[in-house]
Amino acid sequence: MARQPHVIVIPHAAQGHVAPLMKLSLQIAAHGVKVTFVNTEFIHEKVMASLPAKVEEEKRLISLVSIPDGLEPEDDRQDFVKLTESILRVMPGNLRNLIENIKRSDVDEQIVCVIADMAAGWALEVANEMGIKRVAVLLSGPASMALALHVPQLIDAGIIDTDGTLIKDESIILSEDIPAWRSSDFSWSCSDPVMQKVLFVYVSTALKTFKFADQLLCNTFYELDSSVMKLIPKAIPIGPFLASNHIEAFAGNFCPEDSTCLSWLDKQPAGSVVYVALGSTTILNPQQVDELALGLELTGIPFLWVISSNLTNGSTAKFPEGFIDRVADLGKIVEWAPQEKVLAHPSVACFVSHCGWNSTLEGLTMGKPFLCWPYFADQFHNRSYICDVWKIGLAVDKDENGIITRNEMSTKIKTLISSDGIKANALQLKEVARKSVNEGGSSFKNFTSFIELIWH
Numbered sequence: 001m002a003r004q005p006h007v008i009v010i011p012h013a014a015q016g017h018v019a020p021l022m023k024l025s026l027q028i029a030a031h032g033v034k035v036t037f038v039n040t041e042f043i044h045e046k047v048m049a050s051l052p053a054k055v056e057e058e059k060r061l062i063s064l065v066s067i068p069d070g071l072e073p074e075d076d077r078q079d080f081v082k083l084t085e086s087i088l089r090v091m092p093g094n095l096r097n098l099i100e101n102i103k104r105s106d107v108d109e110q111i112v113c114v115i116a117d118m119a120a121g122w123a124l125e126v127a128n129e130m131g132i133k134r135v136a137v138l139l140s141g142p143a144s145m146a147l148a149l150h151v152p153q154l155i156d157a158g159i160i161d162t163d164g165t166l167i168k169d170e171s172i173i174l175s176e177d178i179p180a181w182r183s184s185d186f187s188w189s190c191s192d193p194v195m196q197k198v199l200f201v202y203v204s205t206a207l208k209t210f211k212f213a214d215q216l217l218c219n220t221f222y223e224l225d226s227s228v229m230k231l232i233p234k235a236i237p238i239g240p241f242l243a244s245n246h247i248e249a250f251a252g253n254f255c256p257e258d259s260t261c262l263s264w265l266d267k268q269p270a271g272s273v274v275y276v277a278l279g280s281t282t283i284l285n286p287q288q289v290d291e292l293a294l295g296l297e298l299t300g301i302p303f304l305w306v307i308s309s310n311l312t313n314g315s316t317a318k319f320p321e322g323f324i325d326r327v328a329d330l331g332k333i334v335e336w337a338p339q340e341k342v343l344a345h346p347s348v349a350c351f352v353s354h355c356g357w358n359s360t361l362e363g364l365t366m367g368k369p370f371l372c373w374p375y376f377a378d379q380f381h382n383r384s385y386i387c388d389v390w391k392i393g394l395a396v397d398k399d400e401n402g403i404i405t406r407n408e409m410s411t412k413i414k415t416l417i418s419s420d421g422i423k424a425n426a427l428q429l430k431e432v433a434r435k436s437v438n439e440g441g442s443s444f445k446n447f448t449s450f451i452e453l454i455w456h
């Protein structure tokens with residue numbers, strides 16, 4: 001009898017990476033493949049503490065394990081440079097030991113591949129050294145990967161310098177179906193030159209990782225990104241990765257989901273609620289939190305607003321005086337929502353989003369119009385797709401002081417909610433997304449072929 005295939009999955013240590021890879025892992029495990037999911041110890045603790053009761057009770061489908069990231073528990077993991085340095089120094093050795101231990105103890109299983117986040121390319125190098133097949137997973141907007149692959153040509157042509165700064169004032173066009181990039185839309189663009197350099201190094205690392213990968217699984221579907229897929233060799237679109245594709249309970253959160261918002265949504269009329277969630281990395285300054293709060297109040301439209309501790313840079317959110325009392329019957333604020341279920345809820349009319357790639361896919365698969373408020377990385381270019389290509393959303397604009405004012409929020413939300421054209425486009429795209437993962441669809445077929453490769 002053939003030995004059970006076993007895959008080792010390694011996400012980058014961030015919410016927007018652990019969550020979709022966990023969803024993909026559950027989907028792989030549902031096909032009889034053993035999955036070992038390797039978090040850093042720090043992230044593992046958060047994930048375990050946030051497991052929904054349903055997952056605790058059920059037999060775990062995947063094995064959740066952890067290895068140290070080399071920092072002390074009290075160290076600041078928001079310090080991207082320090083964390084990256086530590087991960088690269090200690091995690092390759094730790095992963096190698098883990099895989100060797102698994103090989104020694106599991107004689108009935110065969111490690112068929114290491115599946116690593118593009119942002120955890122070091123894990124593919126380990127797999128390469130150990131002679132194990134390497135599968136990379138792209139979790140950001142795929143166009144940003146196409147641009148990353150194009151970076152050496154852009155440098156050679158003198159369009160950007162070796163720090164990623166635009167030299168010639170021109171937009172970058174990779175294909176007529178892909179929105180052009182202005183310099184502010186580059187995934188490494190940042191007003192802080194030091195941070196820009198760090199982000200640009202990350203893009204260069206992606207090139208190296210790409211060379212190590214035998215295959216690149218992408219969290220998208222062919223119909224959505226066909227032009228980009230043509231520019232990325234080895235790319236296999238198998239998304240969207242959704243928990244609702246295969247399992248009710250979901251184990252990839254760093255913070256427990258507050259499901260009281262679902263019963264709150266049950267009490268709201270259909271198509272009446274504005275859902276506001278800016279992902280796990282966006283930070284708003286206190287003035288911006290005030291303007292957003294007052295803008296929501298000004299609309300007079302019910303709202304569900306996720307305010308995680310990240311959004312307010314670790315401090316408790318402070319609202320304008322009297323705001324909480326005034327909106328008591330209008331809004332609900334939670335720390336972390338079951339986002340997929342919220343977006344699928346008939347009461348939700350639109351999604352105020354930072355356009356992180358996961359949120360983008362979740363919103364479009366649920367057919368919700370977007371109000372785009374990008375913060376960094378691929379989010380600006382994702383906004384271009386949402387507003388200019390798919391035409392399923394509007395963008396907020398900053399005023400001359402760099403603030404998104406209450407009036408801007410309120411006006412754009414009302415315009416969005418009353419736009420029948422945007423609503424119709426969103427519903428159309430929802431159907432295409434759903435078809436892709438249903439039996440016979442493009443992602444379904446690609447995923448099935450991937451599973452067959454694992455088994456044979």
Ligand SMILES: O=c1ccn([C@@H]2O[C@H](COP(=O)(O)OP(=O)(O)O[C@H]3O[C@H](CO)[C@@H](O)[C@H](O)[C@H]3O)[C@@H](O)[C@H]2O)c(=O)[nH]1
Nearest residue numbers: 016139140279280281306336337339356357358359377378
């Ligand atoms: O209350 C909430 C809020 C968010 N989420 C989930 O958290 C994830 C957030 O992911 P994403 O929308 O991609 O945002 P980030 O966490 O900001 O993602 C980072 O990683 C993404 C994938 O690489 C990039 O596209 C983003 O730019 C980058 O910021 C999504 O699955 C959401 O469903 C919840 O479950 N509950």
